Amino acid sequence: MTPDEFSAIYREYQAPVAKFLARRVEFVDVEDLCSEVFEIAWAKRADAVAGFELPWLYRIAGFVVSNARRRATTRNRFIASLTPADHSPSAESIAVADMALAQAWGKLVVTERAALALVAFEGLRVDEAAAVLGISANAASIRLHRARTKLAELLKD
Amino acid sequence: MNENIQNDGLGENLEADALLSRMAAADPAAGFDASTLSSTLVDDAVASAASKPNPNFARRQGSRLGDKLAQAYRDRPRFVLGSAVSGLASVAAIAIVGSIALHGATGTSSISPLFSLSAAGGNESVQSSNKVAADGLVVPGANDMMMPMSMFHYNAADTLSDETGSAHVYQIVALEDSKAVFEKLAQALGVEGTVHKGQYSTLTTVADETKPLDQVPGKSSLTLQDKNWWLSAWYGEDKVAMTCSSELAATNKDSCFYVPSDAEAGISKADAIAQFIRIMQITGASFKASEVQFNRDRYSSNVWAELSLNQDGASINTGLYFGMQFDSNGNVFGASGALAKIVDKGTFSTISPIDAVARANDPKWSTFWGIGSRDAYSTMPGTTVEGGSSEPSAGGEIAVDPKVIDKVVPNSVLVEPTPVSGASTDSVTSGQATTEPMPAVSESPAAVKVEEVTIVRVLPIWLQASDSTGNTWLVPGYQLLSDENNYAQVPSVQDGLIAF
Numbered sequence: 001m002t003p004d005e006f007s008a009i010y011r012e013y014q015a016p017v018a019k020f021l022a023r024r025v026e027f028v029d030v031e032d033l034c035s036e037v038f039e040i041a042w043a044k045r046a047d048a049v050a051g052f053e054l055p056w057l058y059r060i061a062g063f064v065v066s067n068a069r070r071r072a073t074t075r076n077r078f079i080a081s082l083t084p085a086d087h088s089p090s091a092e093s094i095a096v097a098d099m100a101l102a103q104a105w106g107k108l109v110v111t112e113r114a115a116l117a118l119v120a121f122e123g124l125r126v127d128e129a130a131a132v133l134g135i136s137a138n139a140a141s142i143r144l145h146r147a148r149t150k151l152a153e154l155l156k157d
Numbered sequence: 158m159n160e161n162i163q164n165d166g167l168g169e170n171l172e173a174d175a176l177l178s179r180m181a182a183a184d185p186a187a188g189f190d191a192s193t194l195s196s197t198l199v200d201d202a203v204a205s206a207a208s209k210p211n212p213n214f215a216r217r218q219g220s221r222l223g224d225k226l227a228q229a230y231r232d233r234p235r236f237v238l239g240s241a242v243s244g245l246a247s248v249a250a251i252a253i254v255g256s257i258a259l260h261g262a263t264g265t266s267s268i269s270p271l272f273s274l275s276a277a278g279g280n281e282s283v284q285s286s287n288k289v290a291a292d293g294l295v296v297p298g299a300n301d302m303m304m305p306m307s308m309f310h311y312n313a314a315d316t317l318s319d320e321t322g323s324a325h326v327y328q329i330v331a332l333e334d335s336k337a338v339f340e341k342l343a344q345a346l347g348v349e350g351t352v353h354k355g356q357y358s359t360l361t362t363v364a365d366e367t368k369p370l371d372q373v374p375g376k377s378s379l380t381l382q383d384k385n386w387w388l389s390a391w392y393g394e395d396k397v398a399m400t401c402s403s404e405l406a407a408t409n410k411d412s413c414f415y416v417p418s419d420a421e422a423g424i425s426k427a428d429a430i431a432q433f434i435r436i437m438q439i440t441g442a443s444f445k446a447s448e449v450q451f452n453r454d455r456y457s458s459n460v461w462a463e464l465s466l467n468q469d470g471a472s473i474n475t476g477l478y479f480g481m482q483f484d485s486n487g488n489v490f491g492a493s494g495a496l497a498k499i500v501d502k503g504t505f506s507t508i509s510p511i512d513a514v515a516r517a518n519d520p521k522w523s524t525f526w527g528i529g530s531r532d533a534y535s536t537m538p539g540t541t542v543e544g545g546s547s548e549p550s551a552g553g554e555i556a557v558d559p560k561v562i563d564k565v566v567p568n569s570v571l572v573e574p575t576p577v578s579g580a581s582t583d584s585v586t587s588g589q590a591t592t593e594p595m596p597a598v599s600e601s602p603a604a605v606k607v608e609e610v611t612i613v614r615v616l617p618i619w620l621q622a623s624d625s626t627g628n629t630w631l632v633p634g635y636q637l638l639s640d641e642n643n644y645a646q647v648p649s650v651q652d653g654l655i656a657f
Binding site for chain 2: 003006007010011013014015018019022023024027030031034035036037038039040042043044047063066067089090093094096097098101102116119120121134135139148151152155
């Protein structure tokens, strides 16, 4: 596959990948990280799964976000640095529109947030979310069910 | 893919699903215009990548953004870590005893910072994100489209204590022999694959991390990222008779998924806990059976525990969680924990609850949404730990021993960090827990009203912090609560101990 052929196929995913990043990092960092995602995608183009190009790009973007967050410990934040790589949107990013939702969101564990975000914000199907998370579709479905139940309970309080 | 797993497209059911609708309305990217990015971004990225001879360029060279941050780390002054003078030894995780003790102490003395949180300009970016107009409206910074850092202004109730105290500060460091321990862990968990440094992880057994885990029964992977590890494995739905739960599909509009025919089958509580203790012992974390939580739902059996350490007869919750999940056949399909040791860095003064409330209004102290120790969330029912599932509710607040809060131990030994010979601390800027003056705001494209909150309860907690060089610290803090269950969390260490 030539660079031009790759670009022709993947150009349409620039906007959704950018939005994925915008939900997880500061807007000013989106362009740089978006470039990084597509540089990696080109290098790994042989691993792309037909019909799952966007989830595959999101998976790469998730790693890019996790790395960027680890590098960004300059933000004066006390974080749970010993939790698994977190590429889900932060509670603060949700707080602008819905503080109660943000507080409940912050109480979900990382894996729950990651799964819910892919479905609620990125609009993925369960099997697509599973591909991004690197787990079986059934495991993703169970994780989503638990996350939604828990979030709903937290919002009642 | 199993034909019984139906994917109905949750996105298509947003109108019928109030929760997802609410989430969609709070989309963090709502204000982001993707069309502002270069129209040739993909082409340029591919051209750039194609021109690089080394296929591992992304890892070797790092991103443009990563390079900027990496250079900031290298250029920043190095601050000296203190050493404990009081004779306290490095502490490994041991059992729960007693409760968290905060002892009163007399006075504070000026000290050198124990660690730094900021790179050059980092503090400015935090403060610039919280411009407050004269009428109390908070306006996002010009370059910060994400959110205002604080929408509340905290006031201390008259009942809050003004007593200071003292507490230990710990550093959580990676094991020197992480790889050897990781290999033993992989072997004990039955994970195949060669342990190697991953492109996106510290260590992994996965050949290619960008590929989704193969949907193959029995396939599993073990990953270490910095000091945190986790196991991912196929959930054993292929090994039990399954029924698609029509009840759940009808009420939750979720995809149909497998429900084991015998929900109570699988590993016993005693066996699960025993296996958990055995596996975690490999990582150096020791637990007693009485410290390990267990629950079972229709999907899995789960065990988890929070590591705590014993200091001067008091228990300190570290915020390091360990967990394992078993499927209906009793096979492990998930696990997580930490590969780390905890080093005592000494005893330092802590501020009073009243001063903690003032500190919560200071962006450099209050920008915290992370997960501290489990204590911080024990007021919420259904709180789960990482890697586990819903656990029995703790029910209500932490039962804080009033003797702990009111106890004053005069003449406690305060340990000052001892600079290493030759190290310079000239660049140290002591943090001041004062409220920043409110700058004038010329425009307010999206203003949010600041709400006054009265803090009526203060609970001691432990917080984790990552410093500017990537080290992890466990510091004492306070959780500040209002009658409406608003809360904030701030470190309680004395001013000057942390540099910003």
